[in-house]
Amino acid sequence: MGKVIKIKYHSNIDPVVQIPGSDWCDLRAAEDVYLEEGEYKRISLGISVQLPEGYEAHILPRSSTFERYGILLVNGMGIIDNAFCGDNDIWQFPAYATRDCFIAKNTRICQFRIVKNQENLAIQTVEALGNENRSGFGSTGTD
Helix, strand or coil: CCCCEEEEEEECCCCCEEEECCCCCEEECCCCCEEECEEEEEEECEEEEECCEEEEEEEEECCCCCHHEEEECCCCEEEEEEECCCCCCEEEEEECCCCEEEEECCCEEEEEEECCCCCCCCCCCCCCCCCCCCCCCCCCCCC
């Protein structure tokens, strides 16, 4: 058996499940949402979650979300630490609409996975790293 997460539902949506063999679990809009182009809204995902100790959740859009609805997850990725676990700490999808769209309640719009917290790091300041330069950020594979 895997790690246990406790989920409290705040809306009548299909339950969160992990498809066997998948690393991600789909999350659903917990409300009907209409967004106009250029509008920002936090879309409720209708759940509060208790993650296992030492884990955090990473939330990303589903691969079809932008194509179908034209919404982007602002900040690129959602990160929820395990301290965000109160009964009313409801997970949300901060969306920016690139076009007018309607998202029906119970629509799968994003997904999450749990990840072990990073170990404590020892940060060391140095004068040089002593490695070969790779020609700048974003240059891999260019001629």
